[in-house]
Amino acid sequence: MKTTGRFFVLNIWVVGSALAVVSGAGVVIGFVIWRGVPALRPSLLFGSAPPWKAFWGHVPVFDGLWPAVLGTVSVVLLAVGFAVPLGLAAGIYLAEFARGRTKQMLSVAFDILAGIPSIVIGLFGFSLSLSLHRFVSPRIGPCLLLSGFCLGVLVLPYLIRAVQSALEGLPLSLRLTALSLGAHRIQNLRYVLLPSSLNAIATGVILAIGRCAEDTAVILLTGAVALAGKPRSLLENFEALPFYIYYVSSQYTSAEELQRGFGAAIILLTISLGLYLIALSIRHGIGRRVFYGR
Amino acid sequence: MGVKIRLEKVSFRYGTRFVFQDISVDFHEHELAVIVGPSGQGKSTLLMCLNRLWEEIPGARMEGKVWITLDGQPRCVSDPSFPATTLRRRVAMVFQTPNPLPMTIFNNVAFPHKLLGVRDRNSLEETVRKALMKAYLWDEVKDRLHEDARHLSGGQQQRLCIARALSLDPEVVLLDEPTSSLDEKAARVIENLLLDLKRRLTVIVVSHATDQVRRLADRVFRLQDGSLRLDPSLSLFCVRY
Numbered sequence: 001m002k003t004t005g006r007f008f009v010l011n012i013w014v015v016g017s018a019l020a021v022v023s024g025a026g027v028v029i030g031f032v033i034w035r036g037v038p039a040l041r042p043s044l045l046f047g048s049a050p051p052w053k054a055f056w057g058h059v060p061v062f063d064g065l066w067p068a069v070l071g072t073v074s075v076v077l078l079a080v081g082f083a084v085p086l087g088l089a090a091g092i093y094l095a096e097f098a099r100g101r102t103k104q105m106l107s108v109a110f111d112i113l114a115g116i117p118s119i120v121i122g123l124f125g126f127s128l129s130l131s132l133h134r135f136v137s138p139r140i141g142p143c144l145l146l147s148g149f150c151l152g153v154l155v156l157p158y159l160i161r162a163v164q165s166a167l168e169g170l171p172l173s174l175r176l177t178a179l180s181l182g183a184h185r186i187q188n189l190r191y192v193l194l195p196s197s198l199n200a201i202a203t204g205v206i207l208a209i210g211r212c213a214e215d216t217a218v219i220l221l222t223g224a225v226a227l228a229g230k231p232r233s234l235l236e237n238f239e240a241l242p243f244y245i246y247y248v249s250s251q252y253t254s255a256e257e258l259q260r261g262f263g264a265a266i267i268l269l270t271i272s273l274g275l276y277l278i279a280l281s282i283r284h285g286i287g288r289r290v291f292y293g294r
Numbered sequence: 295m296g297v298k299i300r301l302e303k304v305s306f307r308y309g310t311r312f313v314f315q316d317i318s319v320d321f322h323e324h325e326l327a328v329i330v331g332p333s334g335q336g337k338s339t340l341l342m343c344l345n346r347l348w349e350e351i352p353g354a355r356m357e358g359k360v361w362i363t364l365d366g367q368p369r370c371v372s373d374p375s376f377p378a379t380t381l382r383r384r385v386a387m388v389f390q391t392p393n394p395l396p397m398t399i400f401n402n403v404a405f406p407h408k409l410l411g412v413r414d415r416n417s418l419e420e421t422v423r424k425a426l427m428k429a430y431l432w433d434e435v436k437d438r439l440h441e442d443a444r445h446l447s448g449g450q451q452q453r454l455c456i457a458r459a460l461s462l463d464p465e466v467v468l469l470d471e472p473t474s475s476l477d478e479k480a481a482r483v484i485e486n487l488l489l490d491l492k493r494r495l496t497v498i499v500v501s502h503a504t505d506q507v508r509r510l511a512d513r514v515f516r517l518q519d520g521s522l523r524l525d526p527s528l529s530l531f532c533v534r535y
Contacts, residue, residue, distance in 0.1 A: 099352070172351075173389055174393065175350070176347055176350060177389075177395060178395070178405070179347060179382065180347055180382055180386070180387040180389075181386075181406040181409070182379045182380070182383035182409065182410075182462065183379070183406070184379055185350075187409055191409070192395060196396060
């Protein structure tokens with residue numbers, strides 16, 4: 001009877017917590033949608049420019065969010081493109097090749113890196129841009145490339161840990177299967193271990209994408225500005241949605257402007273969802289080819 | 295009957311904990327030897343010493359020498375200069391729990407051959423067919439070779455793993471409690487398969503089931519308290535050798 005009572009309490013706690021988290025997220029998203037939907041018009045993205053022409057970049061957009069959408073997508077892709085290959089390699093090294101003290105020291109280093117607040121990473125990027133400006137070329141300053149790099153640094157430790165724990169979580173029996181059939185360690189990694197941990201690795205990448213898309217502190221100091229137009233080169237300033245949302249929420253002058261901020265939040269959520277779906281379909285595609293390919 | 299495998303003063307430890315010490319024993323050609331003993335005494339580890347799979351386990355360390363006659367020549371396979379990948383293709387291993395890879399039945403058997411660079415579809419099909427026939431599985435799966443191997447029953451999965459191991463034409467097969475996760479009927483099919491195998495190969499089986507040991511074994515060894523000895527009480531029943 002006592003045990004049943006305990007299970008009942010545990011059940012309530014577990015189910016209640018899950019419901020609280022889901023409903024909390026639901027309330028936030030619902031609120032953003034409720035406040036933002038009235039602002040969702042072509043003019044939110046393209047301002048007074050003709051939408052179709054502005055979409056393809058034939059005419060500039062001055063009072064819309066389209067440049068910020070392009071800036072956000074560019075900076076996220078840059079960051080993920082930089083962090084994923086590096087994170088994958090470092091995670092594989094930690095899980096499969098590093099041993100003893102090297103492994104311990106690297107693990108501690110990555111944990112410390114994961115604990116660094118994003119504003120500090122932003123400051124690091126800003127200092128880096130000053131040094132580059134002084135010692136390499138006066139043309140270099142805060143820019144899209146630097147923001148992408150710093151966001152990559154921000155999510156790198158999460159990616160490394162995601163890859164490492166995905167690989168280390170595989171059962172020993174699976175780990176030994178291909179080796180017992182005469183596979184080299186690299187073949188084992190390529191054909192068995194990586195495909196089997198693809199789901200967990202993809203989760204890490206998806207979280208990293210979300211983190212890159214939402215972070216404001218890093219881009220604030222490394223290249224995002226309020227008005228820059230669509231991104232023209234890697235070495236120039238750019239607009240980004242999280243920066244716009246931060247800017248509007250702290251300095252709005254009218255209810256309509258605040259509503260546009262909520263509209264921007266909906267667009268940011270949609271971009272995250274879109275990138276998430278792309279990552280998912282890539283994972284699915286790779287998974288099918290590796291497992292069932294001829 | 296010639297000596298197929300010779301262990302010379304083989305000791306094994308994980309970190310500082312010795313699992314067994316100074317084991318010296320011969321296994322003969324075309325013999326089905328069974329290793330029995332309480333859990334945790336290192337029976338599976340002993341099998342892993344024969345194909346050097348222990349090298350993949352962090353903290354493990356083996357001392358001593360293992361000689362195996364491969365292609366008619368005795369080779370010191372415990373020597374690091376002998377390639378572990380070659381050894382593992384000639385000394386195949388089947389694990390306690392069936393471990394098909396997450397791919398189709400066909401690809402599971404073709405996998406080790408693809409690793410070797412075989413790409414010719416016809417030759418792969420022939421290899422897969424032969425291996426599945428050797429493992430008494432062909433008739434049951436020939437119409438669904440391209441289904442996920444994990445959808446097979448436990449007994450079928452284990453025979454698939456045996457087929458995969460046999461497809462490489464090994465000279466020695468090591469089986470770590472191959473029937474412990476199977477029902478009586480599936481276990482009997484595998485036992486018959488093992489008796490058939492020893493006509494061509496040397497088979498070493500770790501087993502817990504006394505009845506099975508009596509049905510299968512040419513010789514029975516007991517691994518206990520860090521040493522390996524012939525088990526006289528069980529060996530009495532082994533009339534075939």
